Amino acid sequence: MKRRDFVKMLGLSGAAAAVAATSFAGCNAIAPGTADVPDDPAALDPNDLAVAGMPADITFENKADVLIIGSGIAGLSAAYPLAKAGKSVIVAEKLNLLGGQAVNSNGVLHVAGTDVQKQAGVSDDVDAAWERRQTHLKALGLTDLDRAKTLFYNATEWANLLINECGAVFENPKDYADEGLNEGILLPKLGIGDMESIMLPLRDTLMDLGVTFLTDYRAAAFISAGQDGICGMRFNVAKLSDIADVYAKAVVVATGGFSSSQELIHETAPGWEQAGCYTFSATGDGQRFCSTAGAALAGMDGAVFLTSDIPWAAEWGRFAPTIIVDPQGNRFAREDEVTEAAATCFKNVLGYWWTVFDGQLAQSSQGRSVAEVTSKNKTRLVGPFDTKAELAKAMGLAENALDQVFEDYDAIVEKKADTAFGRTAQLKALVPPYYALKQRPVRFLTLGGPNIDDGGRVLGPTGLVIPHIYSCGAVANGGGEGLASSGTCGLMVGRTILDDLNQAEAEAKAKEERAAGQGLR
Template sequence: MSTNTNNETMQTVTRRVDAAVIGSGFAGLSAAYEAAKLGKRVLLIDKMPNPGGNSVMNAGQIAAVGSPNQEKAGIKDSVELMKQDMLDAGVSLNHPNLLEKMISQSWDTVKWTMTEFGIQYRDRLTQMGGHSVPRTLSTMNHSGRDIIDPMLSKIQYMPNVKLEMKTKFERFILEKNDENGQDEVAGIEVSHNGVTQDVICDKGVILASGGFSADIPFRKIQVPTFGEKVMSTNQPGATAEVIKESLKISALPVQLSHIQLGPWTSPDESGFGLAPFFCIGAGFPYGIIIDPDTSTRFVNELGNRYERSMAILKMCHPVVCMTDSEGAKHSLEKDLTKLEPTLKAHNSIEEVAEEYGMDPIVLRETIDKYNASVAMGEDEDFGKLLREDAAPLVKFPFYSVRLWPKVHHCMGGLHINSDAQVMHVDGYPIKGLFAAGEVTGGVHGGDRLGSCATLDCIAFGRIAGKNVATFNKKKEGDLHNVAT
C-alpha cells in the first residue's frame, strides 16, 4: 500500500520498471541511456508531443577544458580557470562540489557524445562571454538537434527503454521507511490522454524536466518583474510542476529566483530566433553594441550575460548590435538572408544612423574609437577581450540587429548532491529520487555562462543514470556524504 502526494491511497500497480526518467532533453536521454546500458528497464516520459525539450532547440554549444581543439590552438586552460569563470559569473553562489565534478569531466563528457552517438563538432572554438579563454565546442549545425537526434535513434533500439510522449508526470508515489519513518519515492503517477497510471520504480525516479522559464505565474513569484510582458526563449513545456511536486515531498529548493535573461535576443522575432546566432559568433566578438539614444557603446560586448542584459534593460529601450561585413562572416548562421528582416544591412554609417535615429557624427566617433582599440589590442573603455583576428569595422555593408533580453535559463532548481541525489530539506538524500539538468540548482549560481548548460545536463544526466541503476533502495541512503 502506498500514498501519493495528495495523500490518496494507491491500490493498483499498473506498471513496474527499474527506473522512470521524466523529460527527454539532454539530461533525460543521457540518464536513460546510462541506466539502460547497465541493463535496467527504463520508462522515459515526456508530456510534449515531440521529444527534446529545450535541448533540441539549443544552439549546440558545449564548454570543455582540455579538448584537442584547445591543444591545437595552444590555449592554456584548466579546471580551476573554468571554475573561477563560473564562480565569477555566478557571484560565488555556485556549489563548488557540483562545479568540480562537472568541469573535471567536461572533455570526457564531450568525448562520450562522440564515441557513443557519433556526434561531430566543428574544429573551431568559440570565445563566449564571461569565459576567459575559448573553450566552447559547437556541433556541426549549431543545434542541440545534432546531439538529441543521434541519442534518440540509439535509445529507440534499446529493448529495455520505452519512450512515451504526451505522458505527464503528475505526482510521486511514496513509501514510508519502517526503520526511520522517512518518505521514500516508490514510483510516480503519470497521465496519458486522460488516463492515469501508477508506475512503480524498483530502483528510482530521475527528474530531468528542465527549467521553468515559460511558467509565467511561477517565475513571476520568484522575480516579479519577469511577468507577461517579458518574452522567453524557451519551449512552452518549460514549466514548474515537477519542482512544485518535489517541494510537496520536502525536496530542498536552491536559488529559485536566479533566472537568466539572454542578452542576444531580438524583440523583432519570437522565441530564441536567429539574432543570437549572429550576435554570439559575429556581433559581440567582432562588433559593438550601441545605445541608439546616445550613439555610443555602453557595455563590454563579451561581459557575462547578467552584466550585458542588465546594461541593456537599464536603457529602457532596445539597443543595436552591429558589425561590418568581415565581422559578419563569423556569424554562426552563415546564410545571413535567413536572418532578414531582423538583420539589416547598411551601406554607410549614415544609413545605420538613419535606421535607428542615431546621431551620425557621434556614431562615426564611436566606431573610430572602437577601431582604435582594436588596432591597439586593448579596449580601454569597457575591457572587452579582443580576439587576435578582431579587425576594425570598415567594410560595408555593415549589419545590425535590435536587441532586448528574454527569459532564458533557470539557474535555480532542486538541490542535489554530487551523486545527483535530490536532497531533503532536513539535509539527507530522498531515497529513490535523482535529478539532473536545468531542473536542478547550484551549478551555475547567480548566472550561467554560455555553453555550460549542455555540459551540466549531460554530465549529471549520466551520473544520475548510472547511480539509479546501481542504487539499492533497501541498503543505500546517501551515496555521497557531502550534502551541499
C-alpha cells in the same frame, strides 16, 4: 530536416521519509531505501498507494527500473549508463517531441581537453580553461563554484562519451579557436544552434539500447507506497485525454528550470519578472514535485540569466567583430559575453539593442548561424550599407550617431584593450558593408531547485536523502549552469542510480539467501 522535426516522435506525494545522506566519492555512495521498492508493482499493498499523499486508485500502465522526467541533455545523459548496463529505462517528455530546452539552445559547450580538441591541436589545459570559466560564472552570480568545478572537470569525459560511443559530431575547434580564443568551447558540427548533431546521435543510441520514450506525458505528481516511499509518477497524457501511472524503482527529475513560470519568478526572483521569456516549457514542474516530496529548495532567488530573443546572435561576438548599441546609438556592454547585452538592456530599461556587424561574421566559422538567423529575422535586420550614415538612418538614428561609436571602437582595436567594458575577444575593425540586427532581452535559464548531494540524490531540509528521487540539470540546485555541465550532471546521476540499484539487488539477494538458510535450519 526541419529543426523541430528531427526529434519528433509519437509517444510510444506524499513526503518520503528521509534517511542519512552519504558523501560523494565517485558516485559510489548508496542511498538507503532503494531496496524497499520491489521489482513488480503487484507486490505493493494497494491500500498504501497514494498520489501527492492522497489515497488513489492506481493502475501502472508502464514500469521500469528507472523513470526519467524530461528529455533534455541532462535526462538523456542520465539514461545512457543505465541503459548500457541493461537496466530498463523510461524517459517521459511533456511535449510532443524530444529534446527539452536543449534542442533549441545555442549548442555552445564549455568543455576542455576532449579528444576533438586535442586532435585539432587546441590546448587541452583543463585547469586554464576552468579559470576562465570560473571568472565568467562568478560574474553571473554563481556561488556554488565547487560543484561547478566538479562538473566542468568531468565534462571532458561526458563529451568524449558522446563522440566515441554515441557518434555525436562536432565542428573542428581550430576553425574558431585561433588566436587563443574559445579554447574552452566545443561547438556542434554546423556551429551555433546545431543541436541535432548532439541530440540525435544520443537519442538514437538510447533507442538502440532499449530505452522507452513517452511523449505528451506531463508529470502530475509522485506516486508513493507507504513505507516503500516514492514508486513512480502520475501523468496527464494530452493525446489520450487521460491519466497514466508509471512505476519505477527510481525517479529522476530532469525537467529544467523555471524561466517561463511567472509565478515562480515572482516568488523567487521578482526583479526579473518584467522580462519576457524565451521558452514556454521551463515551467518549474520539477521544483514543485520535489518540494511536495519534502525536498529543500535553494538557489532560486535571483539566479536568472537573460539573453537575446534571438539567442544564436548573442554568441556572435565570440567569433567575429561586432558592436552592440542601444536605441540611442551608444555602445553599452561588451559583445563577447552571451548574457551581458541582455542583462544590461533590461536593467537600464532600454527596451532593445542592435548588434552591428559586417561581412566578417558571415565569412567566419559561424556563417551558417548568420545565414539562418538573418533569413528568419528579416524584419529585424537592416543592411547592407556602405556608409555608417546609411546604417544609422535605417536604425532610426541621426545620420552621424554611429560616428563616435566607431571612432571609440577603432581606438579599442588599435590598443587591443577595451577599458570601457572589458571585451577581450575579436578586437578587429568593422568594414563596410554594414548590417544591424535588433534584439530584445528575455529570460532563458534559471538556476536553483531541490538540493542534491554530489550523486544527484534529492535532499530534505536537514540534508537527509529522500529515497528513490534523483535530480539533475537546471532543475536542481547546483545541477548545471549550461549544456555541458547539465549533461555531465545527468551522466553522474545515472551512474549513481546504477550503483544504488546494483547494491540494492545484491542486498535483496543476500537477504533471500539468509532467509533460505534459516529455513533449512
